[in-house]
Amino acid sequence: MTDTLAVADGLVLTPAFDVVEADVLVDADAGTVIEVGPDLAAAADETLDAAGGLVIPGLVNAHCHAAMTLLRGYADDEPLDTWLREHVWPVEAALTPDDIRAGTELALVELIRSGVTAFADMYFAVEEVAAAVEAAGIRARLGHGVVTVGKDDEAARADLEESFAVAERLDGAADGRVRTAVMPHSLTTVADDLLAETADRARDADVPIHFHLNETPDEVAPIVDEHGVRPSAHADELGLLTDSTFVAHGVHTDPSEFDVLAERGTSVVHCPASNMKLASGMAPVQAMLDAGVPVALGTDGAASNNDLDLFDELRDAAMLGKLAADDAAAVDAETAFRMATAGGAEALGIDAGRIAAGANADLAVVDLDAPHLTPAHDLVSHLVYAVRGSDVRHTVCDGRVVMRDRDVLAFDEAAVRERAQEHAVALVARAEE
Ligand SMILES: N[C@@H](CCSC[C@H]1O[C@@H](n2cnc3c(=O)[nH]cnc32)[C@H](O)[C@@H]1O)C(=O)O
Numbered sequence: 355m356t357d358t359l360a361v362a363d364g365l366v367l368t369p370a371f372d373v374v375e376a377d378v379l380v381d382a383d384a385g386t387v388i389e390v391g392p393d394l395a396a397a398a399d400e401t402l403d404a405a406g407g408l409v410i411p412g413l414v415n416a417h418c419h420a421a422m423t424l425l426r427g428y429a430d431d432e433p434l435d436t437w438l439r440e441h442v443w444p445v446e447a448a449l450t451p452d453d454i455r456a457g458t459e460l461a462l463v464e465l466i467r468s469g470v471t472a473f474a475d476m477y478f479a480v481e482e483v484a485a486a487v488e489a490a491g492i493r494a495r496l497g498h499g500v501v502t503v504g505k506d507d508e509a510a511r512a513d514l515e516e517s518f519a520v521a522e523r524l525d526g527a528a529d530g531r532v533r534t535a536v537m538p539h540s541l542t543t544v545a546d547d548l549l550a551e552t553a554d555r556a557r558d559a560d561v562p563i564h565f566h567l568n569e570t571p572d573e574v575a576p577i578v579d580e581h582g583v584r585p586s587a588h589a590d591e592l593g594l595l596t597d598s599t600f601v602a603h604g605v606h607t608d609p610s611e612f613d614v615l616a617e618r619g620t621s622v623v624h625c626p627a628s629n630m631k632l633a634s635g636m637a638p639v640q641a642m643l644d645a646g647v648p649v650a651l652g653t654d655g656a657a658s659n660n661d662l663d664l665f666d667e668l669r670d671a672a673m674l675g676k677l678a679a680d681d682a683a684a685v686d687a688e689t690a691f692r693m694a695t696a697g698g699a700e701a702l703g704i705d706a707g708r709i710a711a712g713a714n715a716d717l718a719v720v721d722l723d724a725p726h727l728t729p730a731h732d733l734v735s736h737l738v739y740a741v742r743g744s745d746v747r748h749t750v751c752d753g754r755v756v757m758r759d760r761d762v763l764a765f766d767e768a769a770v771r772e773r774a775q776e777h778a779v780a781l782v783a784r785a786e787e
């Protein structure tokens with residue numbers, strides 16, 4: 355007999371962006387939605403109370419460095435280049451796998467609490483990240499970040515090989531909830547010959563590629579100077595852009611690049627908070643969407659955000675998108691919400707982002723009973739402009755409840771926080787020795 359779960363008595367956001375009163379009946383074994391409709395709770399084995407709430411597809415955080423929660427608030431108010439080279443990288447050099455486990459568990463608690471059911475992560479000690487994801491019960495596209503600048507040939511080669519080894523070893527882990535990608539850090543931090551090799555081998559192994567693209571002007575000028583083409587064209591010449599590739603940021607991207615990205619079907623993951631905090635710039639999100647570029651949403655790491663609440667990102671994306679386009683109609687609520695759901699699913703190459711019969715049962719229940727969500731003229735507007743991560747009451751992934759009444763089931767939250775705090779303090783002390 356199948357094990358069923360009913361998300362009962364709430365409102366449900368449909369794929370057409372209508373809000374209906376319905377129960378969601380889930381096959382907990384298969385991890386899929388059986389039916390969306392009235393009065394489905396009576397026959398279910400287990401019920402999740404959604405009364406007073408809105409059931410939404412689980413959010414997808416399509417660009418993250420989860421373990422960087424350990425560096426939250428460690429080095430603020432610096433531009434990308436100094437922030438990375440003078441502050442972040444020296445501390446990261448002292449990271450241990452245990453640190454990464456502790457930081458990732460903290461990130462997972464934060465992600466699940468704000469209704470995220472899938473995320474992409476670029477970091478190292480990816481075994482630890484995968485083990486934490488397996489325990490947490492959500493989905494992820496994981497990869498080892500490769501940086502070759504400043505390394506000798508042997509160290510650079512080892513980093514690249516690790517990226518492919520991780521992608522092969524961990525793909526399909528956690529009952530298929532963990533998928534992988536190869537993740538060269540960016541076009542300016544990985545040598546060209548290794549980028550070309552990455553593209554070739556990724557195609558042969560059928561593994562997606564994820565990297566940072568055009569985050570700052572410093573990532574554009576050297577490529578234009580050396581190769582005479584924009585970075586997206588250069589990436590395309592190297593063979594890096596396919597429909598399974600997804601790139602982070604795309605801030606300093608011009609219309610010729612929109613065409614390349616759209617033609618290849620490469621998704622851009624917009625990270626508005628990180629882009630504002632590091633003063634990287636405003637991504638031309640509406641223009642990219644108009645040109646047919648698939649756009650998703652991400653937080654980036656907690657050290658440049660400084661939290662992992664994707665509802666903040668929704669609001670920031672809508673706001674910054676208007677400013678960038680000089681148009682209040684740009685990046686409207688529905689557009690922003692699609693980026694954080696179906697857009698993220700497309701970027702990660704997973705089936706998610708909608709609540710409908712047959713779809714993966716990845717969803718969250720948002721409490722609507724709050725002063726900042728009153729009155730309720732338009733709930734899609736609320737999701738983007740007014741809901742906070744802390745409004746999420748339950749999170750379900752793959753048909754299983756991962757948070758019930760704000761209690762993340764896989765972890766003892768107090769212990770996770772304490773462990774992260776201890777690891778963060780010891781890490782910084784070691785790095786600054
Ligand atoms: N194996 C590499 C590590 C790369 S992981 C991915 C890297 O991206 C860094 N990172 C985090 N946020 C950003 C960003 O916004 N832009 C570029 N890099 C970032 C992060 O600190 C981490 O070092 C090594 O040996 O250094």
Ligand SMILES: [Zn+2]
Binds near residue numbers: 419602655
């Ligand atoms: Zn990043």
